[in-house]
Amino acid sequence: MTERARRAQIVAAAIETIADVGYPKASYRQIAARAGLxxxxxxxxxxxNRSELITEVVRDVLGRFAAFVVERVDAHTTVPAQLRAFIGAQLDFLRLHRADMLTLLGIQGEAEIAASEATAYARLVESDHAALAELLREGIRLGDFREFDPEAMAxxxxxxxxxxxxxxxxxxxxxxxxxxxxxxxxIDNATRSQR
Amino acid sequence: MTERARRAQIVAAAIETIADVGYPKASYRQIAARAGLxxxxxxxxxxxNRSELITEVVRDVLGRFAAFVVERVDAHTTVPAQLRAFIGAQLDFLRLHRADMLTLLGIQGEAEIAASEATAYARLVESDHAALAELLREGIRLGDFREFDPEAMAxxxxxxxxxxxxxxxxxxxxxxxxxxxxxxxxIDNATRSQR
Amino acid sequence: MTERARRAQIVAAAIETIADVGYPKASYRQIAARAGLxxxxxxxxxxxNRSELITEVVRDVLGRFAAFVVERVDAHTTVPAQLRAFIGAQLDFLRLHRADMLTLLGIQGEAEIAASEATAYARLVESDHAALAELLREGIRLGDFREFDPEAMAxxxxxxxxxxxxxxxxxxxxxxxxxxxxxxxxIDNATRSQR
Amino acid sequence: MTERARRAQIVAAAIETIADVGYPKASYRQIAARAGLxxxxxxxxxxxNRSELITEVVRDVLGRFAAFVVERVDAHTTVPAQLRAFIGAQLDFLRLHRADMLTLLGIQGEAEIAASEATAYARLVESDHAALAELLREGIRLGDFREFDPEAMAxxxxxxxxxxxxxxxxxxxxxxxxxxxxxxxxIDNATRSQR
DNA sequence: TATGAATGAGGGTTCATTCAT
DNA sequence: GATGAATGAACCCTCATTCAT
Known part of the structure; x- marks a missing residue:
């Protein structure tokens, strides 16, 4: 079995495990059992070490999450519609990829991740944030949105x-x-320009 | 040293510890060290047992939190002002009681706590939610707010x-x-009635 | 409260506790609770220390046990009748003083007791043994019993x-x-002389 | 070292430890030290868990014990001779396998064991009892033994x-x-028919 | 005498990680 | 690459005992 495939298999098992029993109880033993190792x-x-595994788990889930959201957003052209699509996509993702979502929520804010500012998690979160802020800024520039602080709104x-x-x-x-x-x-009400 | 004082001391040390290293790593050993036991x-x-300690921690922090917020909210009479005070109080509490706030965030959603439906935490969250929904309902009735679902908005x-x-x-x-x-x-924009 | 009375109270509570939850789980805390201390x-x-308490417990129970048996035995005059009374008394004691009996059985053979050969337990057991052997020897001498080793039969x-x-x-x-x-x-069959 | 060999080694060390210091004091630490772990x-x-270890200890000791006794009993054909062999075997086993015997006596009646009705120990005791009662019943039927209650005599x-x-x-x-x-x-005297 | 908080060793158990094979 | 036994620290918790009050 190739290194890459094995890692993917373990990450998948870890996601299932965390979603099922929660982050603190997702031990190597449980993950290995679920992966059939x-x-x-x-x-x-x-x-x-454990930190690397969890980072990989987050990267994996967030990757799918981001792809899902981006696809939805890109299907629209006006900024308000894109924002609406962005919001809706979050909730749809929960419905369609419950395990991914539960894993993300389970890990969120755990020290192991938050401690290192350079983790994939932090970076992904930040780039997401920047992208959304940019979208909002664009909406303000076009007059679709009122004048708010795009960073804060993001x-x-x-x-x-x-x-x-x-x-x-x-x-x-x-x-x-x-x-x-x-x-x-x-969010419509909170963002739209007051004619 | 009296029982009550010691318990308070331990609870305080637990709060500091959880705020500092996160809930899963806040072991008895760490807490004891921080308290100088x-x-x-x-x-x-x-x-x-651990559960009782954590319950006490939550009760303690949440007590301070609730008192702080309630005092701010009660200082106003109109519903929109109360809502604004409510929001503002949350952020001010973070500034003034950072450890309390971090502890609350760190514990939130941990399985051990959520498992027991009767914990102080769950009960307070529920009653908080109900109270806010009621406030919003009142605002809608008075025409201060537009017609939204108060449960969802809460x-x-x-x-x-x-x-x-x-x-x-x-x-x-x-x-x-x-x-x-x-x-x-x-939130003003999101809630106010569009006359 | 007098020293003697307090000790007796503790011993009584210890007996109840051991009878109820078993020797290994009869902690000081449990005993104190049951005694209302x-x-x-x-x-x-x-x-x-614990050893002294347990020794006292054994002495107390064995004292009552011995008194009970002796009284029954002394009500008879012939040796075979005395032996029969001796046997019967054991089982009657179980029926009438279940807690005492359970305590005795629960402690029996525990290291803390057996370790020290000089304990009340060992001494009492030995004197009991000697007394019974003597009775049996008498029965043999009188021709009531066959010729067996009285030590072994005891x-x-x-x-x-x-x-x-x-x-x-x-x-x-x-x-x-x-x-x-x-x-x-x-035991009749096992001991009586074969005319 | 193979799993099976290690388990056997630990069981052996546990037997030695229990025989030496008694069941309640036979901690993992003591056992590990004795096994050189x-x-x-x-x-x-x-x-x-501890329960599984103790169950294994009992199974192991009882296996040797039963085999030893059965071999001795099966060497005889008449019922009284078998009964005699049965009795003798017990004492010989003590002489030859002192640690096994002490372990058995030390564990006997401990709550942790008795609690589970399905333990090897309870089952073996029951089946032993039934087997002996059956042997006695046969002896009575053949006229070798007097008319007694075989259950009680067992x-x-x-x-x-x-x-x-x-x-x-x-x-x-x-x-x-x-x-x-x-x-x-x-026992001969107690059981044989009085022709 | 009595109280009850404190001590510190020890209980069984889980864990991520290591390493010889 | 893979195995699985081994490691040792850490987990929460209980215990008999001590000691200032």
């Missing part, structure tokens, strides 16, 4: 996403639909 | 709070001020 | 008692009656 | 065995021989 030592063989949008997802962890699809609608309207 | 066994002597406000605080964990006071301003405006 | 430290104050009688009691720990009164009958006959 | 964690690595035989072994824990070989002789005669 003969020994947890194999994980140590392929990853320098922060709010992500905060809303995280907070909502965190609280809707176990929500039924129907509830997700209601929230999706209300959230879109809410 | 001779042995981690002393913690077990004063608390039946969710958004808390989500914003959690998300913003989580991302501003290490923010400088100046940044907090900007965000405070922008956030207030943003 | 404010602190387990009080036990340490009145007894030099050993068997005690062994039977211990083993039977140990296995009848949870037996119903009815079963105790049957066993009592059979056991008396059995 | 680098850490008590290794025991946890090979056994799921109880007595086992009680005698346990009690005698318990009291002869530290006996010299010579004493064992005397007791062996006397015990055989005693």
């Amino acid at each position: 003969s020994s947890s030592g194999l994980i140590s063989y392929h990853f320098q 922060l709010f949008v992500f905060a809303l996403r995280d907070g909502v997802l965190s609280r809707l962890r176990d929500a039924a699809p129907a509830e997700l639909d209601t929230v999706r609608e209300e959230l879109t309207t809410m | 001779s042995s981690s066994g002393l913690i077990s002597y004063h608390f039946q 969710l958004f406000v808390f989500a914003l709070r959690d998300g913003v605080l989580s991302r501003l964990r290490d923010a400088a006071p100046a940044e907090l001020d900007t965000v405070r301003e922008e956030l207030t405006t943003m | 404010s602190s387990s430290g009080l036990i340490s104050y009145h007894f030099q 050993l068997f009688v005690f062994a039977l008692r211990d083993g039977v009691l140990s296995r009848l720990r949870d037996a119903a009164p009815a079963e105790l009656d049957t066993v009592r009958e059979e056991l008396t006959t059995m | 680098s850490s008590s964690g290794l025991i946890s690595y090979h056994f799921q 109880l007595f035989v086992f009680a005698l065995r346990d009690g005698v072994l318990s009291r002869l824990r530290d006996a010299a070989p010579a004493e064992l021989d005397t007791v062996r002789e006397e015990l055989t005669t005693m």
Whole structure:
């Protein structure tokens, strides 16, 4: 088995495990069992330490997440529509990739990640943030949005996403639909220019 | 040293520890060291088990938090002003009681806590949510707010709070001020009636 | 409260505790709670260490046990009748003083006791043994019993008692009656002279 | 070192330890030290928990014990001879496998073991009892034994065995021989038909 | 005498990681 | 690359005992 395939297999098993039993209980033993590995030592063989594995997990999940969102956003041309698509995509991702989402929420804010500012997580978060701020700035420039601080608003949008997802962890699809609608309207009101 | 004083001391040390190294790494040993105790066994002597200690920590922090917010909110009479005070108080609390806030964020959503549905934390979160939803409902009735789903909006406000605080964990006071301003405006726009 | 009374109270609580939860789980804390003491430290104050407490427990229980048996035996005059009374008394004691008996069985053979040959337990056991052997020797001399080794037979009688009691720990009164009958006959047969 | 060999080594060390210091004091640390292991964690690595280790210890000892007794009994054809062989085998086993025997006596009746009704120990004790009762019943039917309650007599035989072994824990070989002789005669007298 | 907080050793167990094969 | 036994630190917790009050 190739190194790359093995790593991918372990990362996938780690995601399943964290989603299932939570971050603190996702031990190497559990991950190895779920991956069908003969020994947890194999994980140590392929990853320098736990931190590297978790970083890889985050990179993997965030990659899928970002791709999903970008595809949705790029399907629209006006800035407000793109923002709406951005919001909606977050909630749809939760519905379609629940394990990914639970893993992300489970890891979020854990010391191992937050400690090192240079982690994939921090970098990805920041580039996401920058991209959204840029989009908002564009909307303001075009007169679609009112004059707000794009950095702060980007922060709010992500905060809303995280907070909502965190609280809707176990929500039924129907509830997700209601929230999706209300959230879109809410951000619309918060951002649109006051003619 | 009296039982009550010792418990308070341990709770305080636990808060510092969780704020500093995160919930999963806040072991008895670390807490005992920070409190200057001779042995981690002393913690077990004063608390039946880890769960009781954490519950106490949450009760303590949340008590201060709630008192702080309630005082700010009660200083106003109109609903929109109260909502604005509510939002502002969250960010001010972070500035003034950073360790408390970090501890709350660090514990939030941990399985051990969430498992017990009767924990102080879950109950307070629920009652907070209900109280805010009621406030919003009142604002809608009085015509101060537009017609939105108060449950969903309450969710958004808390989500914003959690998300913003989580991302501003290490923010400088100046940044907090900007965000405070922008956030207030943003929620104003999102809620006010469009006459 | 007088020293003597306090010790007696603690010993009584220890007996109850051991009978209830077993020797290994009978901690000072449990015993103190059952005695209504404010602190387990009080036990340490009145007894030099655990070993002394347990020794006292054994002495106390064995004292009652011996008195009970002696009274029954002394009510008879012929040796075979005395032996029968001796046997019967053991089983009756189990029925009437279950906690005492369970405590004795629970402690029996624990290292703390067996280690020191000079304990009350060992001495009491030995004097009991000597007394029974003497009785048997008398029976042989009088021609009531066949010619057996009185030391060995005394050993068997005690062994039977211990083993039977140990296995009848949870037996119903009815079963105790049957066993009592059979056991008396059995020892009759084993000891009586073959005319 | 292979898993199986390591487990066997640990079981052997546990037997030695229990025989030496008694069941309650036979900690992982002690066992590990006696086995020459680098850490008590290794025991946890090979056994799921203490219960599994003790179960294995009992299975191991009881296996040797049963094999030894059965071989002796099967060498005879008449029922009284088999009964005699059964009794004698117990005492010989003590002489030849002192640690095994002490371990068995030390564990016997411990709550942790008795709690699980499905333990090897409980099952073997039960089946042993049934087997002996059956043998006695056969002896009565053939007229070798007098008319007694076979269940009760089986109880007595086992009680005698346990009690005698318990009291002869530290006996010299010579004493064992005397007791062996006397015990055989005693049970002969207690069981044989009075023609 | 009595209290109850404190001590510190030790309990079984889990863990990420190492390493000989 | 893969295996799986081994390591040793750390986990929470219980215990008998001590000691200032």
